[in-house]
Amino acid sequence: MAATDLENQTQAQSGKSPNTAEASPSKKNDEIPADQKAQALMALSTGKRHMLCQDIPAAVESLGEACELMSVEFGEKAPECAEAYFYYGKALLEMARLESGVLGNALDGDGESEKSEEDEEMEGDESQEEEGAAGEANAGGLKEAEAEKSETDSVEGEKKEGEDAAAQEVEDEDDPSNLQLAWEMLELAKMVFTEQLEGEKKGSITPDVKTTIEKKLCETFLTLGEVSLENENYVQAVEDLSLCLDRQKASLPSDSRSIAETHYQLGVALGFHMKFEEAVVSLEAAIAVLDARITNLKSKTESPDETKKDNIFHTREKEIAEIESLIPEIKEKITDTNEMKDESVRKVAEMKEQIGFGSSSSSGAGSSSSSSTVKPISAKPISSISIKRKAESDPTEVAVKKASISTSSKTGSDPIGSAIESAKKSST
Numbered sequence: 001m002a003a004t005d006l007e008n009q010t011q012a013q014s015g016k017s018p019n020t021a022e023a024s025p026s027k028k029n030d031e032i033p034a035d036q037k038a039q040a041l042m043a044l045s046t047g048k049r050h051m052l053c054q055d056i057p058a059a060v061e062s063l064g065e066a067c068e069l070m071s072v073e074f075g076e077k078a079p080e081c082a083e084a085y086f087y088y089g090k091a092l093l094e095m096a097r098l099e100s101g102v103l104g105n106a107l108d109g110d111g112e113s114e115k116s117e118e119d120e121e122m123e124g125d126e127s128q129e130e131e132g133a134a135g136e137a138n139a140g141g142l143k144e145a146e147a148e149k150s151e152t153d154s155v156e157g158e159k160k161e162g163e164d165a166a167a168q169e170v171e172d173e174d175d176p177s178n179l180q181l182a183w184e185m186l187e188l189a190k191m192v193f194t195e196q197l198e199g200e201k202k203g204s205i206t207p208d209v210k211t212t213i214e215k216k217l218c219e220t221f222l223t224l225g226e227v228s229l230e231n232e233n234y235v236q237a238v239e240d241l242s243l244c245l246d247r248q249k250a251s252l253p254s255d256s257r258s259i260a261e262t263h264y265q266l267g268v269a270l271g272f273h274m275k276f277e278e279a280v281v282s283l284e285a286a287i288a289v290l291d292a293r294i295t296n297l298k299s300k301t302e303s304p305d306e307t308k309k310d311n312i313f314h315t316r317e318k319e320i321a322e323i324e325s326l327i328p329e330i331k332e333k334i335t336d337t338n339e340m341k342d343e344s345v346r347k348v349a350e351m352k353e354q355i356g357f358g359s360s361s362s363s364g365a366g367s368s369s370s371s372s373t374v375k376p377i378s379a380k381p382i383s384s385i386s387i388k389r390k391a392e393s394d395p396t397e398v399a400v401k402k403a404s405i406s407t408s409s410k411t412g413s414d415p416i417g418s419a420i421e422s423a424k425k426s427s428t
Helices: 002-013 025-052 056-074 079-131 140-174 178-198 207-230 234-251 257-272 276-298 316-355 360-374 415-427
Strands: none
Touching (some): 025 079, 178 207, 207 257, 234 257, 257 276, 276 316
């Protein structure tokens, strides 16, 4: 009895009730996911804020963390992850564009430095000629020794450069580019959004939620088209943008500026794909939508613009002025497209004149050669979702071309984790 009283007294002194058990491990574990979910949502919100402030490296880091936490908390294909996937893919696309711009500036700088080095060498040669041949006799033996030393150093330097290039090539193959990762994350977002709209549980979502998801899916298709344009995969870009346009026409008002934007992007993609007539039609359709928007704004019958509903400074007059400033730019793009068409026709005619049409075989060769001259080389269309791939790398082209999306898949690795780790390496 005394021992029991002593135990109860000890528990009371320690702050524990003698009649209650210790907190169960299951209760502690229930608290951890809640904290992890809050951390994931905070990372997502922070990443979106960085995107608005154009702090792209910070956005990539925060959104990558959000994707990792949410995929662990809810599962990789959970609806809760779709928004994080979308914004992460969009941030990676912007990061790839930043890297491309930095690379272009570096190439320009290298050209200027090479030119200055050549000028310095020419000046040095002239000064050496002016000094004359006074020390040639005394420097004969020294030149031979220096030649032997430079030859040895050259061999060792070439060997080291070869080893470094091989190591860099292996590293590049293991780490996909930001453009590749952007495509992978956007494909994941597209898959999750589509499953919500067309899957088994589509009947359980409310009309408002369905409208929101449809809008996000259209934005995902549009961003996928932009990724393919950056990658110069114009076939895939046209496909994604066409799907986006079809969905927007079915779900948005006819004067929506989102439809006009997709028409414009599709026209750009068709132009690069050498389909000039279709490109002009799409660009003119963008102008028609904007003209309809202006007419509706003047008559105060325009459809609501969700992107401007929270803008307290928005007025109809400002939007009309903004749209009117966009239309000349689209008309200029139409002019450029027509010039591209004329240039293409001229090149084909020149090629035919050079080859000639003496026989049917030469005619066939001429048409084949001309078509190969005009059509651009595009990457293979991507037909399946793959989270981690071996990125194709060509050292001779990486300085002038944008990163290329590879279609070969790797299995047996954590998709979200590997993509996030690769993006973090690229951003640093």
